[in-house]
Amino acid sequence: MIRIDSVTKRYPDGTVAVDNLSLDIPDRAITVFVGPSGCGKTTTLRMINRMIEPSSGTITIDGKDITKQPVNTLRRSMGYVIQNAGLFQHRTIVDNIATVPRLLGWDKARARARARELMERVGLDASLAKRYPYQLSGGQQQRVGVARALAADPPVLLMDEPFSAVDPVVRKGLQDELLRLQDELGKTIVFVTHDIDEAVKIGTMVAVMRTGGHLAQFAPPAELLSAPADGFVEDFLGADRGIRRLSFFSSAGLDLLTAPVVAVDATAEQIAARASKDVPYLLVTDVDGLPLGWAEPDRLTAGAVDTSRLLPYGRPFVHGEESLRAALDGAVLSPTGWAVAVDAGGRVTGVVSQQAVGEAIRTAHAEGRSDEKVAG
Amino acid sequence: MSGGLFDIPSDLQNSYWGLVGLHLREALVPVAVGLVVALPIAQLCVRLRWLYPPVLWVTTVLYAIPSLAFFVVLIDYTGQTETTVMIPLGVYSLVVFVPAIVDGVRSVPQETLDAATAMGLGPVRRYFQVQLPIAAPAIIAGLRIATVSSISLVSVGMLIGNQGALGNLLHDGQIYNQSRLIWLSVIGTAVLAVVADALLVLVRILVTPWMPRGGRAPRPVDEPEPLTAALEDATR
Numbered sequence: 001m002i003r004i005d006s007v008t009k010r011y012p013d014g015t016v017a018v019d020n021l022s023l024d025i026p027d028r029a030i031t032v033f034v035g036p037s038g039c040g041k042t043t044t045l046r047m048i049n050r051m052i053e054p055s056s057g058t059i060t061i062d063g064k065d066i067t068k069q070p071v072n073t074l075r076r077s078m079g080y081v082i083q084n085a086g087l088f089q090h091r092t093i094v095d096n097i098a099t100v101p102r103l104l105g106w107d108k109a110r111a112r113a114r115a116r117e118l119m120e121r122v123g124l125d126a127s128l129a130k131r132y133p134y135q136l137s138g139g140q141q142q143r144v145g146v147a148r149a150l151a152a153d154p155p156v157l158l159m160d161e162p163f164s165a166v167d168p169v170v171r172k173g174l175q176d177e178l179l180r181l182q183d184e185l186g187k188t189i190v191f192v193t194h195d196i197d198e199a200v201k202i203g204t205m206v207a208v209m210r211t212g213g214h215l216a217q218f219a220p221p222a223e224l225l226s227a228p229a230d231g232f233v234e235d236f237l238g239a240d241r242g243i244r245r246l247s248f249f250s251s252a253g254l255d256l257l258t259a260p261v262v263a264v265d266a267t268a269e270q271i272a273a274r275a276s277k278d279v280p281y282l283l284v285t286d287v288d289g290l291p292l293g294w295a296e297p298d299r300l301t302a303g304a305v306d307t308s309r310l311l312p313y314g315r316p317f318v319h320g321e322e323s324l325r326a327a328l329d330g331a332v333l334s335p336t337g338w339a340v341a342v343d344a345g346g347r348v349t350g351v352v353s354q355q356a357v358g359e360a361i362r363t364a365h366a367e368g369r370s371d372e373k374v375a376g
Numbered sequence: 377m378s379g380g381l382f383d384i385p386s387d388l389q390n391s392y393w394g395l396v397g398l399h400l401r402e403a404l405v406p407v408a409v410g411l412v413v414a415l416p417i418a419q420l421c422v423r424l425r426w427l428y429p430p431v432l433w434v435t436t437v438l439y440a441i442p443s444l445a446f447f448v449v450l451i452d453y454t455g456q457t458e459t460t461v462m463i464p465l466g467v468y469s470l471v472v473f474v475p476a477i478v479d480g481v482r483s484v485p486q487e488t489l490d491a492a493t494a495m496g497l498g499p500v501r502r503y504f505q506v507q508l509p510i511a512a513p514a515i516i517a518g519l520r521i522a523t524v525s526s527i528s529l530v531s532v533g534m535l536i537g538n539q540g541a542l543g544n545l546l547h548d549g550q551i552y553n554q555s556r557l558i559w560l561s562v563i564g565t566a567v568l569a570v571v572a573d574a575l576l577v578l579v580r581i582l583v584t585p586w587m588p589r590g591g592r593a594p595r596p597v598d599e600p601e602p603l604t605a606a607l608e609d610a611t612r
Contacts, residue, residue: 051493078494082490084487085487085491087488088492088506089510100496134588
C-alpha cells in the first residue's frame, strides 16, 4: 500500500500545488487522480517516484519511507507511462522496452526476449520490434510506453494522462486493454487524468482533486456518482451522472421477451403466432440468430422477408455482461423503442422495452440506495 | 618528372599529396578539438540557461577576430608552426558547435527526458544515452559547417610562412607565375571540402537510422479506421 501522509508541495514562489493531502492507495487496484488543470494531480504522482520532492509530509510504500532508498532504485521499481509515450526516438521498439531491464543489469539477449514477450502482451505485432518510434502510430507508441513501463515487472505503475493525446476511438481501445492487462497482472496503478469519464471507467478508487491541491472526494466510482461529496464534485461529474451511474448496474436482471423474435425463414403460422397486441413489432433474425431488423407483423411474408425494408435495431447489448446503460442506450437508439439483447456471439437472446429498462433502473437505484445505507 | 600536372615547386618541400594530407590535418584536428571543448561548454549552457547568451556572445566575438590578428599574438608563443594556424581554427569552430549542440540537446522532448528520469537514468546516463544521441543530427550538421569552413580557412596559414598547406600553392603560383598551381590549390581545397561534407552526410545517415527520411511510408494511422469510428459516432 502506498500511503500519502499529510503531504504538501509549496513552490518557492508561494504557489501551493498540493495541500495537506492524505490518502491510502490500495494494492493491486487502479487509483485515479482526476481534476481540473492545476489541481495538483500530476504533482502528486511525481512525488511518488520523487521526481518532485514534497515540502512536508511523507510517502511510504508498505510502511517504508520512499526517501530511505536510492532514488534510482525506487524509480526502477515503478513503471512510468506518460502522455505521448515519451519514447526514445533513437532506439528501436524492442530496445525502448528493454531499457529498465538493461539498467537492472540483465544481459541484452534476456532483456530483448522479455521485451518481445511484453510486445505480445500489450497487443503489438512482433514485426514492429526493429522499427523506430516515428514509424508507429500514436496508439501503437502508447502501447510501447505501457510495455516499457512493465518491462521489469514493477509492482507499481504510475500513469500520467497516458491516453490523453490519442483520438477517442483509440483511447477507448487502450483503456479496455489496460483493464484487461490489469486483470492479468494485478499491479498497483496510480493513474492521472483530467477526464472524469476515463476515471469512472477504469478506476477502482477515484480521488477527485480541486484547484489548489485539495482532495475533494476519495471514493469508488459508483459512490462518486451516487453521492458526490459537494457541489464541486457534482459539477465536475457533469450533468448526466445519473445515466453514467447506470454503467455500474448489470443488465442481467432484465426480463427478456423471446416471443417477438422470428427467424428470417419463419412460416406464416409462426409469424402469426408470435404477433401480439403488446408487441407492435417483431425482430427478424437470420438463420444463425443474428439480428437483421424490426418489422411490423402484417408486413412479414413468410419465406420472403424483404430485409431491405426492415427498421434498424440500434445497438444490441450483451445481456448479463454489459450494463443497464448499454441496455437503455439500445432502447433509445432503436426506432421501435425496444432494445435487442444478444449473447457474446452476437446472437439474439431476446428483446426488452424502454419501459422494462426503466423499471429495472428504478429497482436498481432503490437497491443501490439501501446498499449505501448499509455500507454507510 | 618536370612538367607533370601535380609537380610542386621545391621550396614547399612536399609533394601535392603530402600537401593534401597536411591540409586535412590542419583543418580537421582543430575541428575535433573544438567539438570536444564545445560539448561540456554546451552542456553547461543547457543546465544554466543564463550562461548561454554570454557564451554565445564570446564565441561570436572570437569569431570576429581576424586570423591574422590571432597569428600575430600566437607567433610569440607557438612560432611559425601548424599549431599557430590550428588554434584560431579551433576557436572559430566554437561559434558553430556551441549553438548546434545546445539546440540539439534542447530539442530532446521534455516527456522523453521525464521518461528517462522516471525509469531511473541518472544525469550522466541521461546525457550519454538519451540527450547526446538525439542531438546527434544537430551536432553533425554543425560538424559539416565547421569542417568545410575549416578546410577553406587553412589556406591563410601561408601568411605565417608556408603553413597554409594547399594555400601555399596560391603564393607559389603568384611568384612563379604559374596558374596551374593556383588551380591545384583552389580545386584541391574545394574537392576536399566536398568530399569531407559528403562523408559527414554518410555518417549522419549511418548513426541516425531512427530519423524519418523523405520517401519513406508516412507514419501509420491508428487502427481502427473510418468504419469503426463511424460506428462509434453513430452509437455515441
